[in-house]
Amino acid sequence: MSWADTLAQGLLLGGLYALFAAGLSLVFGIMRLVNLAHGDLIVLGAYLILGIGSALGISPFLAASIALPVMFALGWVLQMALLNRVLGEDILPPLLVTFGLSVVIQNGLLSAFTADSRKLPIGPVEAHSLPLGPVTVGVMPLITFGSAIAVILILNWLFYRTALGRAFRATSDDAVTAQLMGIRPKQIFGMATGIALVVATIAALYLGARANFDPSIGPARLLYAFEAVIIGGLGSLWGTLAGGLVIGVAQTFGAALNPEWQILAGHIAFVAVLLVRPRGLFPRAQD
């Protein structure tokens, strides 16, 4: 495999990591909540798609379109019933609660689906590839990457062009003053977590289509997502995409040198970026 191929594979893999990270970035940006269960919620989304697909005998893509509103509702309920109660000045309670949630989801999935690894049956499209100039890329990684760009574009539009997005930003700036403007922060947070889980479900589709998953892989996805968000700079969605790409490229180059170095190379790239740019590549102008 040529270096150009490796780079292309890395960039496309980075699209998947950006999808892992976008929901995390959104929730952190709006309510300063670090959701330690984000990776497990992605895995939960993958099992939901698998379950809907096999129960109704439909393709994972159709199943995902049913899973999206379900996961939105789950996010809303999760925020309104649980996370809103622990948000406050102290950042420890939300960390503990989402950590607990992570354990609950992992063990719940374990008893429901066993520890066997599963994969979403996406059919022949999995093997298709396209020649793209000097490199050849798989159709699924390309769709994944395109989806990541589309998700970031839509989230940016939502954030900067709609009334809901302005309410997100206003609440993020100052939740107390936002209330005096008639905004209900708890409902705004509910919408945000709902949207974050919609993005997580899109990520779950491509995660499950790309590789095997089992109930225990959530925390590792959370770690990649975290690194992507931090590399990109907190609060910037395009930065999160860039962060995903950095980790994806580092991992594929690491793997090309020695298959055992894949994961390590991603983490080294993370540390290297932080050494040079402690606030990430695209930090918000004023914070």
Added chain:
Amino acid sequence: MAILSLQGVSKSFGALKVTDDVSFSLEPGEALGIIGPNGAGKSTLFNLITGNLRPDAGLVRLDGRDVTGETPMQRCASGIGRSFQIPQPFDHLSVYENLLVAARFGGAMTAAEAPAACMDVLARTGLAHLADRKAGGLPLLNRKRLELARAMATKPRVILLDEIAGGLTDAECGELVATIRAIHSEGTAIIWIEHVLHALTSVVTRLMVLNFGKMLMIGAPEEVMAAREVREIYLGLDA
């Protein structure tokens, strides 16, 4: 009927009584000034009116309806607007977006009517040329104007102004007072906490003096300012 009334409202922070049995009512379209030394409980009184604080005792009524248990969002929707002593704009939003948020959520305007209403408020507060600037970078006068503009965009029937003239030059203060007078002349009721007395007394028709959380006096500005106890406590004159 009074648009806003407080009845026996008290609030303590620990052993400190910051609001002590305050009762008054505000008629529709009236302008009431509040003065008092630092720490007299003026801003706390605003927090009790907006619902950011719940009183330990007493009632807050809007149009005769008890709203003591209502949240700040509900009271904003019922027509209470507020500007803060220390301006608190949404720093990462543009000036125009700050108003849009207030108009769409607090003023319950539709997406179609909000832009025109916001541009109108921007023009009246002298901010039109700064519409697309990030609120975070504005200097003090424009931050104060934005506080006022944002409160106006929620379409309030009572607007609470907290030391909006403080820290401004005479000329800047004059502009702001003209804007406030214009808002008042359109029928919006005003409660205004201010240390800059000549600005205050050029607008308000009644004046309240707070000291240690207690309402010391309320009445016509000239009567209040002439009262001996007010001069002693507020202006710090000996005997």
